[in-house]
Amino acid sequence: MKKKDMNKQAKIQDAVAAIILAEGPAGVSTTKVAKRVGIAQSNVYLYFKNKQALIDSVYARETSRILSTTDIARLSDATIDLPTRIRLYVQQVYDYSLAHPDSLTIMQQIKALNGQPMTVLPGVADPNNIVVKLLTAAVDAQVIKPLPVSLHMGVVFSTIHTHTTNISQGRYSATQYSFDDIFQLIWDAMKRD
Amino acid sequence: MKKKDMNKQAKIQDAVAAIILAEGPAGVSTTKVAKRVGIAQSNVYLYFKNKQALIDSVYARETSRILSTTDIARLSDATIDLPTRIRLYVQQVYDYSLAHPDSLTIMQQIKALNGQPMTVLPGVADPNNIVVKLLTAAVDAQVIKPLPVSLHMGVVFSTIHTHTTNISQGRYSATQYSFDDIFQLIWDAMKRD
Amino acid sequence: MKKKDMNKQAKIQDAVAAIILAEGPAGVSTTKVAKRVGIAQSNVYLYFKNKQALIDSVYARETSRILSTTDIARLSDATIDLPTRIRLYVQQVYDYSLAHPDSLTIMQQIKALNGQPMTVLPGVADPNNIVVKLLTAAVDAQVIKPLPVSLHMGVVFSTIHTHTTNISQGRYSATQYSFDDIFQLIWDAMKRD
Amino acid sequence: MKKKDMNKQAKIQDAVAAIILAEGPAGVSTTKVAKRVGIAQSNVYLYFKNKQALIDSVYARETSRILSTTDIARLSDATIDLPTRIRLYVQQVYDYSLAHPDSLTIMQQIKALNGQPMTVLPGVADPNNIVVKLLTAAVDAQVIKPLPVSLHMGVVFSTIHTHTTNISQGRYSATQYSFDDIFQLIWDAMKRD
DNA sequence: TATGAATGAGTGTTCATTCAT
DNA sequence: AATGAATGAACACTCATTCAT
Numbered sequence: 060m061k062k063k064d065m066n067k068q069a070k071i072q073d074a075v076a077a078i079i080l081a082e083g084p085a086g087v088s089t090t091k092v093a094k095r096v097g098i099a100q101s102n103v104y105l106y107f108k109n110k111q112a113l114i115d116s117v118y119a120r121e122t123s124r125i126l127s128t129t130d131i132a133r134l135s136d137a138t139i140d141l142p143t144r145i146r147l148y149v150q151q152v153y154d155y156s157l158a159h160p161d162s163l164t165i166m167q168q169i170k171a172l173n174g175q176p177m178t179v180l181p182g183v184a185d186p187n188n189i190v191v192k193l194l195t196a197a198v199d200a201q202v203i204k205p206l207p208v209s210l211h212m213g214v215v216f217s218t219i220h221t222h223t224t225n226i227s228q229g230r231y232s233a234t235q236y237s238f239d240d241i242f243q244l245i246w247d248a249m250k251r252d
Numbered sequence: 253m254k255k256k257d258m259n260k261q262a263k264i265q266d267a268v269a270a271i272i273l274a275e276g277p278a279g280v281s282t283t284k285v286a287k288r289v290g291i292a293q294s295n296v297y298l299y300f301k302n303k304q305a306l307i308d309s310v311y312a313r314e315t316s317r318i319l320s321t322t323d324i325a326r327l328s329d330a331t332i333d334l335p336t337r338i339r340l341y342v343q344q345v346y347d348y349s350l351a352h353p354d355s356l357t358i359m360q361q362i363k364a365l366n367g368q369p370m371t372v373l374p375g376v377a378d379p380n381n382i383v384v385k386l387l388t389a390a391v392d393a394q395v396i397k398p399l400p401v402s403l404h405m406g407v408v409f410s411t412i413h414t415h416t417t418n419i420s421q422g423r424y425s426a427t428q429y430s431f432d433d434i435f436q437l438i439w440d441a442m443k444r445d
Numbered sequence: 446m447k448k449k450d451m452n453k454q455a456k457i458q459d460a461v462a463a464i465i466l467a468e469g470p471a472g473v474s475t476t477k478v479a480k481r482v483g484i485a486q487s488n489v490y491l492y493f494k495n496k497q498a499l500i501d502s503v504y505a506r507e508t509s510r511i512l513s514t515t516d517i518a519r520l521s522d523a524t525i526d527l528p529t530r531i532r533l534y535v536q537q538v539y540d541y542s543l544a545h546p547d548s549l550t551i552m553q554q555i556k557a558l559n560g561q562p563m564t565v566l567p568g569v570a571d572p573n574n575i576v577v578k579l580l581t582a583a584v585d586a587q588v589i590k591p592l593p594v595s596l597h598m599g600v601v602f603s604t605i606h607t608h609t610t611n612i613s614q615g616r617y618s619a620t621q622y623s624f625d626d627i628f629q630l631i632w633d634a635m636k637r638d
Numbered sequence: 639m640k641k642k643d644m645n646k647q648a649k650i651q652d653a654v655a656a657i658i659l660a661e662g663p664a665g666v667s668t669t670k671v672a673k674r675v676g677i678a679q680s681n682v683y684l685y686f687k688n689k690q691a692l693i694d695s696v697y698a699r700e701t702s703r704i705l706s707t708t709d710i711a712r713l714s715d716a717t718i719d720l721p722t723r724i725r726l727y728v729q730q731v732y733d734y735s736l737a738h739p740d741s742l743t744i745m746q747q748i749k750a751l752n753g754q755p756m757t758v759l760p761g762v763a764d765p766n767n768i769v770v771k772l773l774t775a776a777v778d779a780q781v782i783k784p785l786p787v788s789l790h791m792g793v794v795f796s797t798i799h800t801h802t803t804n805i806s807q808g809r810y811s812a813t814q815y816s817f818d819d820i821f822q823l824i825w826d827a828m829k830r831d
Numbered sequence: 832t833a834t835g836a837a838t839g840a841g842t843g844t845t846c847a848t849t850c851a852t
Numbered sequence: 853a854a855t856g857a858a859t860g861a862a863c864a865c866t867c868a869t870t871c872a873t
Binding site for chain 3: 862865
């Protein structure tokens with residue numbers, strides 16, 4: 060029964076993610092989580108201080124998954140020209156989203172649970188955010204349109220998320236559109252002139 | 253304080269909308285709604301069969317607000333050329349969103365409550381949807397990119413929603429960017445070649 | 446079944462008092478209270494905002510019972526000399542305590558629940574308290590010993606409470622000692638010279 | 639920080655006492671106790687069979703502290719006359735209570751936790767109790783009033799406990815009233831004629 | 832139309848206690 | 853001697869919903 064002895068903490072987080080995907084973030088309850096994992100409800104509190112900490116940890120896990128999967132360093136490599144780096148960024152989000160089709164959905168849902176919605180990638184508020192820096196530089200260099208960075212990121216996020224959601228819900232196959240097809244739309248939106 | 257003649261039904265819906273904006277969709281309870289309206293809790297059930305019906309009605313109200321505010325008819329007016337009609341559509345969403353900055357947020361939050369997220373405008377699944385028809389025609393006429401309509405609509409929705417949210421949260425003033433600035437990004441994204 | 450249709454609020458308070466007497470204040474739980482009254486647990490919250498409010502109300506009820514039973518007015522009647530008024534005060538506490546043998550116990554237990562113990566009558570901290578005023582005047586008039594009022598009140602409370610508890614627990618009969626016997630001890634303790 | 643060699647058992651009891659003083663007896667939980675001591679929760683059960691045993695042990699510890707601190711033997715020394723022995727008894731309780739201002743409070747709180755309140759010193763029910771014997775003898779010898787011993791002890795306990803609590807809560811300084819001041823009140827209460 | 836009383840199921844959380852290691 | 857993991861029962865409290873008035 061016990062498959063890989065994957066540690067409980069992760070199992071609980073998995074259960075939360077699964078419930079979020081199945082019923083939306085409001086459906087997450089310690090009872091349901093525990094039942095899904097096959098432990099006593101009170102057991103959840105051995106691993107997480109409270110429900111909020113649990114949900115936050117799920118969010119953080121997705122975030123760190125992105126960071127560890129993608130090659131953030133190259134996005135700030137000044138020896139690469141800006142359009143290439145932006146393409147790199149989009150490609151990374153694209154690849155990640157295809158590989159983990161639910162990840163962005165989970166993060167979006169968690170954000171929605173608490174208060175205002177999240178239209179763009181996490182960390183947008185963080186001025187140190189590498190992506191924000193990249194896009195700001197691109198705006199300054201007149202490479203992309205002189206619009207708020209959040210709009211640019213919104214296009215990237217919205218397009219890729221919609222696309223991968225379409226695929227994972229079987230609305231069309233993954234091969235029907237290439238990355239270049241998707242990137243064309245995004246880049247046309249962003250680029251100046 | 254508010255209009256005297258506004259019927260209770262609407263007052264209740266207003267309360268729901270206010271709570272959604274203030275605390276997120278999970279914060280909506282008949283108790284809180286009733287307290288906000290100043291009626292007995294059980295009274296809510298005089299106007300709505302149950303909580304789900306209430307929330308659905310709030311969603312529907314926003315939808316119909318869009319429809320009644322915007323001039324849908326012209327979008328299917330075959331005597332107007334496709335690019336113009338698309339621009340018209342974007343402009344209508346834009347105007348509406350600026351006039352009712354919370355409307356799209358509310359709809360998005362309600363969608364998030366139940367299950368899967370909503371990346372695009374309501375009714376996208378409806379094949380009869382006028383906007384879908386318009387964009388499908390535009391794809392066929394090779395006016396916009398041969399990509400799923402949901403991607404096109406996603407760009408429209410994401411960009412405008414992010415923009416108006418930015419404004420209503422004071423991140424910049426409404427005059428800082430014109431409709432044309434915003435539309436340029438959207439249209440560049442959509443248009444073929 | 447429904448005996449006197451005594452209102453629920455009071456029934457709930459009665460249940461709390463009974464539990465306090467039977468199991469101590471830590472034994473009070475909404476579950477037990479509800480069960481004793483024969484209502485649903487959630488029902489308790491129709492009548493009391495939360496558990497603390499419920500317990501406070503029980504305390505307040507006992508307090509007001511004292512105030513309504515005893516003739517506070519005469520204690521501040523300046524036309525009566527101080528020793529007589531003090532005797533009156535002791536008599537009133539005595540009579541009350543005999544008539545409601547659990548009342549002082551309940552109040553003491555509730556005080557103990559929260560934090561520091563209560564050795565004396567409620568309201569001792571209140572400088573306007575009539576009894577405090579009376580005893581302070583008696584100290585000033587050199588009628589009773591120049592000691593803190595709380596010590597004087599402690600003797601009154603402790604002696605009477607112990608006495609009536611003894612009686613209600615059958616350690617001796619109510620007739621075995623007269624009020625004068627008890628008062629003698631108290632008055633000897635208090636009086637100057 | 640504390641004495642290094644103090645054994646765990648005592649540390650745990652200290653934690654219980656500290657919690658009782660800080661939050662009242664209802665605030666004692668094995669979780670909090672363990673956290674305060676810096677051990678695992680389950681560890682508490684290595685030293686005490688269960689929670690009740692732990693709390694009882696704290697009570698017993700205070701009791702034995704009194705007994706070991708005070709000179710019980712002299713209270714039953716028939717060569718000393720009764721009034722002197724009573725004064726000795728009161729002095730011992732007084733000294734102890736001043737030296738350990740929380741001790742009586744802790745004992746009182748623990749008694750309150752379980753059931754009936756404690757108005758007097760522990761062991762009053764025990765017919766062998768030395769103090770009871772002393773006071774009974776004093777009643778028989780017509781040295782003190784012919785009232786229940788519990789009333790006499792109640793005055794002693796109440797007065798001293800109130801007094802030392804007043805001091806430790808800063809209501810007045812320890813030097814403001816001498817032992818003789820306090821004893822006068824107690825002795826006047828007790829003594830015959 | 833409106834209300835207040837009622838309730839059962841559910842929420843998150845804490846607890847005392849046990850047990851394998 | 854010590855721990856961490858585990859658990860079932862309890863807790864205070866909220867909820868959606870019903871019903872008699």
